Amino acid sequence: MKINRRPSALAATAAAALSLVLLCQAPVAYAMAPSNASVAWQEAGADADIEKAFAQARAEKKPVLLYWGAKWCPPCNQLKATLFNRQDFIEQTQAIVPVHIDGDSPGAQKLGTRFKVRGYPTMILFSADGREITRLPGEIDAPQVIKVLQLGLAGGRPVGDVLADAKAGKKLSANEWRLLGFYSWETGESQLVPAAELPALLAQLAAASQGVDTETTTRLWLKTLSASDEGKGVKPDAKLAGLVQGVLASPAESRAQMDVLSNGAADIVKTLTPEAGAARAKLIGEFEVALKRLEADASLSRADRLGALNARVDLARLDLAKTELAPKLSPALVKEVKEAAAKADREITDGYERQAVISSAAYLLGYAGQWKDSDELLKASLAKSHSPYYLMSQLGGNAKKQGRKDEALRWYEESYNKSEGPATRLQWGSGYMAALTELAPQDAARIEKTAALLFSEAAQDKGAFYERSARSLQKVGGALVKWNADGKHDMNIARLKTQLDGICSKVDAADKQRATCEGLLKAPGKKA
Known part of the structure; x- marks a missing residue:
């Protein structure tokens, strides 16, 4: 398990047409909305609610944004902490029909079947007539997500139609290629392509996009390499290795591709350097430089910066046993992990951000072999969490991994007893x-x-x-x-x-x- 930074681990955001000024802005600090301002989500728990929203969309000629999430879900809380509270986002949602499905509402799981969504959070942009335009990625940071949302709104063509044209060799605009490059393949639930065929498809798209938009082509190649573990997708060559090294060496390029680099660091390294040795060590060193830059980038959220640190631990553990409880990491890296977790615990007061980041920090501590610190962080956070049962299940997982069976069962039982909502309780x-x-x-x-x-x-x-x-x-x-x-x-x-x-x-x-x-x-x- 890696830190889920998919505000994940699962699609993310929405907004309507943003000004060209906003689209061209660098990722800098944004205006927080007033405390009484919020997105005017329409709650949906049944087919009738959905039909009502689409009827409004048709009448007002607006797109529909469907957000499926849950109270306890860390990446959902990350969205609330970093995107849904943005003044620009709230203002722009007035130009769409925003629909929220709480995973624990009575008809939510049936609606999940209807829209082919499985993971929280998932966000889908629909045209007013009900065509699915795209699924939005949550692993990128908020300003990028807003740009992707704008791409979907500007083009209006369903991503399935765009993909069909790309596979047929038809000419696509730069924006259409960007829509494919930023599509949330992880939450697509194999609607566009079976999971086993995704690496090969990404490689095909990367090759076909050459010469149209460099950033999108780079993104597609990075995603191909990340998905090509165990010989699937593409074989490494000097050209691809050079592309990755160029991205890592460039602060601007690595910032633009930060989500793929953080989430796919270990897989990219394994694809380009299948065997341990000097070439792998050199590539890991180049990743280290880029990831450290991302950790220090104040324009990124705490979750994203922690994700970059998690990627460094991934790389440090690359040639170690996957199940090793006390990996032999460098003392300096372990110190960084502990300091990052302590800093997050000390500084984060927003309940949404704590739910997103503290659970990830506790996981990272355990991943680095600091189980005592992980347990202490989780226990100290129980009273501060609006969904403490999530943290309790993590404590159960920690105890289980260390062989403390009775303690693990006590935490698992308590997490079940304290859980709220029909779908959550069953889970x-x-x-x-x-x-x-x-x-x-x-x-x-x-x-x-x-x-x-x-x-x-x-x-x-x-x-x-x-x-x-x-x-x-x-x-x-x-x-x-x-x-x-x-x-x-x-x-x-x-x-x-x-x-x-x-x-x-x-x-x-x-x-x-x-x-x-x-x-x-x-x-x-x-x-x-």
């Missing part, structure tokens, strides 16, 4: 169940009781067998099936199946979620 419950069956398989009574409680909660939620909630329940079912692989817990499973049969029978037989429900306790390859 946290599935994590607790997975830990129970792995760490305490002998405690059949506790496992059955927890599973029965989760199934009871699912029965009260009409969206339980859609999207993320369905995947959470499938995780529960998979854990139970694996737990009973030897048949020693047949009686427990039989009682749970009887309970589940009663729940499934109340789901409309014509609804696909009925099959999802009925398949939860089936072993792979077995029929009902």
Whole structure:
């Protein structure tokens, strides 16, 4: 797991047409909106809400921006801390119809299925007639995201049509190439291309874009290299190595490509230098220089600067065992990690930013082998978090990795008990169940009781067998099936199946979620 900087880890923002002055601005400090100013999100929890928003969009000839997120989600909170509170962003949303879907609202998971969204946050720009123009990237910083949003609004063509033309060798404008270069492939859910084919597609686009827009071509090649691990996509050559070295050496270019460099540093290095040695060490050294510059760049958010530090730890661990709990990192790097985490804890007072950054800082401390510091940071932040159960699950993960099984289960149980919202509770419950069956398989009574409680909660939620909630329940079912692989817990499973049969029978037989429900306790390859 890497730090999720996808305000991620998941698409991000929106705005309508921005002035050319704003589009040409360098990434400098922006005006914070007055405390009483905010985006006028329209809340949507059902198809009727969506249809109402699109009806308004058609009547007012405005695009629609759909934002799907959750209260606990760190990158969603990063959006709130760095983008949704911008004065320019708030003003520009008056020219669009902004729609918010809370992942825990009653119909959210069904809407997730409709729009093919899985991860929080996801943001999609639609034309007024409902065509998907593009999915917006959240890993880039706010000013860049606003520019990408402007590209989508200016062109108006669905990204699928643009991609089809690019693959067919048709001529695209510079803006259309930029739309492809900045498309959020990570949250595209394979709508444009199957995941396995993405590296080759990116390489094709990078080659085809030559001579149109240098920055976009560079971005596409960097994304190709990042996605080409394990021999997929493109083979390294001197030309690509030179391109990367040029980007790393240029402060302006590395700043423009900071998201790809931070998120893909280790993968790019592995693609260009498959074996450890002098060439790899040299490239890592060049990455170090660029990443340190990004860490010191005050125009970037704390999350982005921490992401650059995370990339440095990624590179330092590149030739170490992936599961090593106490990696032999340089004392200077470890000191930087600890100081960065302490600085974030000391300086961040905004609740949204804390939820985004502190969880990442705690992860980074553990990744650098500083488990005690990670635990202390998480525990000290519980009372300051509006979603402490997220931090509790991290504490459970820390304890599990270090072999402290009882402590891990206590944290996982508490995180589930304290979680809020139907989809969130199923997700946290599935994590607790997975830990129970792995760490305490002998405690059949506790496992059955927890599973029965989760199934009871699912029965009260009409969206339980859609999207993320369905995947959470499938995780529960998979854990139970694996737990009973030897048949020693047949009686427990039989009682749970009887309970589940009663729940499934109340789901409309014509609804696909009925099959999802009925398949939860089936072993792979077995029929009902």
